[in-house]
Amino acid sequence: MRNSTVSNIVGFISFVFLQVFILNHVDFLGYVNPYLYIIFILFLPIGMKQWKVLILSFLLGLVMDIFDDSGGIHTSACLVIAYFRPFFLQTSFGLSFDNRTINFYRSPFKERFLYILLMVLVHHLVLFSLVFFDFSHVFLILKNVIFSGIFTSLLIMITMVLLRRSK
Amino acid sequence: MSNLLDFFIRHKNTLLFLLLLALSLGFTFQTHSYQKSKFISSTNAVSGGFYKWDTGAKAYFNLKGENERLIEENKRLRQNLYNLGVARDSIEWIEDTLFYDTPYKIYNAKVIANRYRGLDNYILIDKGAMDGIEPELGVATPEGILGVVEDVSRHYARVISVLNSNLAINAQLKKSEHFGTLSWDGQDPNILNLIDIPRTATVSKGDTIMTNGRSLIFPKGILIGVVDKAKIRSGQNYYDIRVKLFNDMTAIENVYVIKNASRPEADSLRYRNEK
Numbered sequence: 332m333r334n335s336t337v338s339n340i341v342g343f344i345s346f347v348f349l350q351v352f353i354l355n356h357v358d359f360l361g362y363v364n365p366y367l368y369i370i371f372i373l374f375l376p377i378g379m380k381q382w383k384v385l386i387l388s389f390l391l392g393l394v395m396d397i398f399d400d401s402g403g404i405h406t407s408a409c410l411v412i413a414y415f416r417p418f419f420l421q422t423s424f425g426l427s428f429d430n431r432t433i434n435f436y437r438s439p440f441k442e443r444f445l446y447i448l449l450m451v452l453v454h455h456l457v458l459f460s461l462v463f464f465d466f467s468h469v470f471l472i473l474k475n476v477i478f479s480g481i482f483t484s485l486l487i488m489i490t491m492v493l494l495r496r497s498k
Numbered sequence: 499m500s501n502l503l504d505f506f507i508r509h510k511n512t513l514l515f516l517l518l519l520a521l522s523l524g525f526t527f528q529t530h531s532y533q534k535s536k537f538i539s540s541t542n543a544v545s546g547g548f549y550k551w552d553t554g555a556k557a558y559f560n561l562k563g564e565n566e567r568l569i570e571e572n573k574r575l576r577q578n579l580y581n582l583g584v585a586r587d588s589i590e591w592i593e594d595t596l597f598y599d600t601p602y603k604i605y606n607a608k609v610i611a612n613r614y615r616g617l618d619n620y621i622l623i624d625k626g627a628m629d630g631i632e633p634e635l636g637v638a639t640p641e642g643i644l645g646v647v648e649d650v651s652r653h654y655a656r657v658i659s660v661l662n663s664n665l666a667i668n669a670q671l672k673k674s675e676h677f678g679t680l681s682w683d684g685q686d687p688n689i690l691n692l693i694d695i696p697r698t699a700t701v702s703k704g705d706t707i708m709t710n711g712r713s714l715i716f717p718k719g720i721l722i723g724v725v726d727k728a729k730i731r732s733g734q735n736y737y738d739i740r741v742k743l744f745n746d747m748t749a750i751e752n753v754y755v756i757k758n759a760s761r762p763e764a765d766s767l768r769y770r771n772e773k
Contacts, residue, residue, distance in 0.1 A: 352552050381511040389518045398545050400620045403525030410522060414515040461526050462616045
């Protein structure tokens with residue numbers, strides 16, 4: 332129990348720092364930016380109580396918003412994916428979610444990829460809708476969601492490979 | 499009663515989610531309305547301190563380019579200074595108190611966080627109330643304008659960038675006195691839109707746009723950019739002008755905060771007239 336708490340805190344802090352000081356400056360092609368920090372929400376332990384997941388996601392988003400001066404956009408986006416996390420887990424992993432036997436690192440590629448893609452796209456959709464905050468910018472929103480979404484998903488897959496190696 | 503309690507327990511996650519979501523959407527809507535002091539802000543000591551430390555580490559990599567920019571500016575200022583000296587010698591110069599009582603005071607500052615991706619962007623600088631910075635002072639770079647101070651803490655200030663849909667700045671053509679309003683549409687961080695220049699003005703590609711001095715935030719004559727495209731929409735009496743900025747808004751380090759000492763006096767007069 333204590334061990335997982337410590338590793339959660341370390342994960343929280345390191346992903347925030349990675350995001351704020353390195354990834355927020357990527358700006359590939361001028362506007363494509365990966366939001367890797369949500370990997371923290373994606374891979375919280377399956378058995379964790381839902382209210383804890385919500386609180387942690389709220390805090391993570393809040394910290395990102397403070398650094399980004401962006402009001403509550405990250406917080407809202409994080410909360411939405413935290414809330415829908417059980418449904419996405421169910422959709423992607425099916426039976427192994429019901430039995431609570433998911434191992435993110437050993438699950439079949441297809442299931443894992445579906446889960447990551449669902450979470451990333453929903454997060455980005457909420458995020459960019461709130462950034463532009465105007466239906467006249469709908470193409471700008473979709474463009475950002477798609478390109479940043481692909482970038483983020485790829486980066487999450489790569490990070491997972493690296494994390495598995497180190498284990 | 500027990501039914502109610504039951505309901506709360508059964509839906510506690512959804513209720514918690516809705517509560518927190520309402521809170522965060524509240525923060526979001528607050529940022530989309532101009533001139534509100536924000537609750538969630540990077541001017542606080544912790545994130546401000548981290549950004550300062552981060553900038554300190556990165557500054558070394560930009561030293562060369564930044565030096566060149568400052569040398570270029572020095573050259574321009576020196577040129578103006580010498581020309582002024584010539585002008586002073588050639589006309590009879592009367593030394594009076596006007597010359598000593600300069601209305602503009604300049605503070606230098608460093609950008610420690612710069613954003614240009616969203617629709618409403620802010621910039622954080624490393625000077626605050628302790629250094630004499632106040633809200634509504636203009637901020638410029640060696641190459642052009644940057645924004646207006648919106649909020650200050652003790653050691654930091656948040657600048658509302660020209661790349662923010664809430665900011666509108668008075669600007670005029672350098673070659674004539676026609677003025678209009680400059681704003682951003684959220685697309686390209688190097689392009690601003692200038693509207694309300696009447697069609698009686700002649701505008702062509704490459705004309706220089708500068709500040710107007712009417713708002714008393716910026717002194718007149720700070721360069722902004724050049725006309726990239728100018729057209730009159732059919733049936734309209736005003737130009738739609740795309741202005742390409744001199745500044746590269748994505749690479750800014752040293753900035754100047756400009757305080758206009760005569761502004762309170764002018765403001766008090768303005769508001770007295772309105773009453």
